[in-house]
Amino acid sequence: MSAATIPFDNSYARLPDAFFAPVDPTPVEAPQLIAFNRVLAEQLGLDAEMLERHGAGYFSGNVALPGSLPLAMAYAGHQFGQFVPRLGDGRAILIGEVVDRAGKRRDIQLKGAGPTPYSRRGDGRAALGPVLREYIISEAMHALGIPTTRALAAVTTGQPVYRDRVLPGAVFTRVAASHIRVGTFQFFAARGEVENLSILADHVIERHYPELKGAERPYLALLDAVADRQASLIARWLGVGFIHGVMNTDNMTISGETIDFGPCAFMDRYDPRTVFSSIDQHGRYAFGNQPGIGQWNIARLAEALLPILDDDEDKALEAANAAVGRFMDRFQAHWKTVIRAKLGLADAERDSDQDLIRDLLVTLYEQKADYTLAFRRLADATEDESADAALGALLEDPTALGPWLAAWRERLSQDTATPQARAAAMRRVNPAFIPRNHKVEEALGAAIDDGDFSLFAALNDVLSRPYEDQPAFAAYAEPPKPGEEITATFCGT
Numbered sequence: 001m002s003a004a005t006i007p008f009d010n011s012y013a014r015l016p017d018a019f020f021a022p023v024d025p026t027p028v029e030a031p032q033l034i035a036f037n038r039v040l041a042e043q044l045g046l047d048a049e050m051l052e053r054h055g056a057g058y059f060s061g062n063v064a065l066p067g068s069l070p071l072a073m074a075y076a077g078h079q080f081g082q083f084v085p086r087l088g089d090g091r092a093i094l095i096g097e098v099v100d101r102a103g104k105r106r107d108i109q110l111k112g113a114g115p116t117p118y119s120r121r122g123d124g125r126a127a128l129g130p131v132l133r134e135y136i137i138s139e140a141m142h143a144l145g146i147p148t149t150r151a152l153a154a155v156t157t158g159q160p161v162y163r164d165r166v167l168p169g170a171v172f173t174r175v176a177a178s179h180i181r182v183g184t185f186q187f188f189a190a191r192g193e194v195e196n197l198s199i200l201a202d203h204v205i206e207r208h209y210p211e212l213k214g215a216e217r218p219y220l221a222l223l224d225a226v227a228d229r230q231a232s233l234i235a236r237w238l239g240v241g242f243i244h245g246v247m248n249t250d251n252m253t254i255s256g257e258t259i260d261f262g263p264c265a266f267m268d269r270y271d272p273r274t275v276f277s278s279i280d281q282h283g284r285y286a287f288g289n290q291p292g293i294g295q296w297n298i299a300r301l302a303e304a305l306l307p308i309l310d311d312d313e314d315k316a317l318e319a320a321n322a323a324v325g326r327f328m329d330r331f332q333a334h335w336k337t338v339i340r341a342k343l344g345l346a347d348a349e350r351d352s353d354q355d356l357i358r359d360l361l362v363t364l365y366e367q368k369a370d371y372t373l374a375f376r377r378l379a380d381a382t383e384d385e386s387a388d389a390a391l392g393a394l395l396e397d398p399t400a401l402g403p404w405l406a407a408w409r410e411r412l413s414q415d416t417a418t419p420q421a422r423a424a425a426m427r428r429v430n431p432a433f434i435p436r437n438h439k440v441e442e443a444l445g446a447a448i449d450d451g452d453f454s455l456f457a458a459l460n461d462v463l464s465r466p467y468e469d470q471p472a473f474a475a476y477a478e479p480p481k482p483g484e485e486i487t488a489t490f491c492g493t
Helices: 038-043 048-060 128-143 182-190 194-208 218-240 287-309 313-325 327-342 353-366 371-381 385-392 402-412 419-427 437-450 454-463 471-477
Strands: 020-022 032-036 071-073 077-079 082-084 092-099 105-111 150-162 166-176
Touching: 032 048, 032 454, 038 048, 038 150, 048 150, 048 166, 077 182, 128 150, 128 166, 128 437, 128 454, 182 194, 182 287, 194 218, 194 287, 218 287, 218 313, 218 327, 287 313, 287 327, 313 327, 327 353, 327 419, 353 402, 371 385, 371 419, 371 471, 437 454, 454 471
Parallel strands: none
Antiparallel strands: 020 071, 032 150, 071 092, 077 082, 092 105, 105 166, 150 166
8 A cells, every 4th residue: 555545744743742652553363344434434534445455454554555644642631420531542542634535534443453552451442232322323423414433444353352241343434523522621631731621722723713813702602602512412412312321521522523432322202311331320410411411521621721711810710710601501502403404493583482382392201201302293294284193103092292283283283394395304414323232232232242343334335324214124213122121231342
């Protein structure tokens, strides 16, 4: 492979030594390429044909890519509310950055490529199941239109990893706008390294928020900008029923992308208290808690930035508190945009809209309705009242939404959109397909237990078109039957 295959331009590697530890991937015995995202590779401006041909070596870390500068990033973080001053990439290695065809800088990272100085006695490896889960969920999130890290490739290693049982090993190749986290800022703040804190903030502004370079108080503007992106991201998660599962500050990107798909899941039956993470014993990261945790994480970022927000400590604290206080207003504005679109409310907001939204969600909860299908059926009902029966079939009492539907239709009559245009718009924001937990686990089980990747490939194909009806794959849209429910997901580390 020629050096031009991946035109690396590694800006993070040019930062001071304290930001990372150079480390090479550890070779594996018998790598095999099991998934390659050719479309993404082409968007990145890479030689997709060459990478696909030699991907087993490159995406396992066995063969160094010309121009790569492998490193493990340093960061800290609050994990379930407890601060850990030194975390870092324990099983992930950033091999370099590229500028894609759209002119955007992107990280390319190997996850599960061996131990690093931050591994904390871990093996630095990844099991096949978590690798395939991250591939499925991250690409599904992208297809849903939600900012996310991406899946470029997955390889098996030919070596076992030892967790609660012996499992096949794998390496995941992840692409991100960057892997800089709230915890990256916390790392330098905890060490009292104010100069490195400023260097990091300048790097982030240059890379992710160049419009802030001329701001009167650029670091305060950065805090506001990150808060807004996170508020928007969480609102979009709620719109599709996504539960991250581990919203620690080391899992919150500064770029505003969803990152780390371990014990995450998509909610079937609507319940704001839903938790899928096996390690979230007290529901800290439940579906309905995610906005509040987003604000909590932004407060931790504000704390980390205090030394550079203002020379006057009192003014710095006042500015930080004000920024944190604005988070919920930002979130509510973004959530209102999301939920109004899901309900087909396109024209100016009315005083009664909030009651309409609340009453629907309360009824879905009380009736144990499937979140995704309920909104998809509403899209049908907006142009055909005979579709009300299909919506009612999702409820314990099929008539429970009758009064609400009458109020909803009365409200829609006040807007200018035609029923057909409204239905089409609603189908563009209410997916027919999400990564149903039981379907994901079915695909992972076949791959892990039988070496059968056909279900994994089929699921990825269906989820790449989540807003299309795809009648031939209707089974992928259905909620789990009794006995198929998945109530817990696992981190996989």
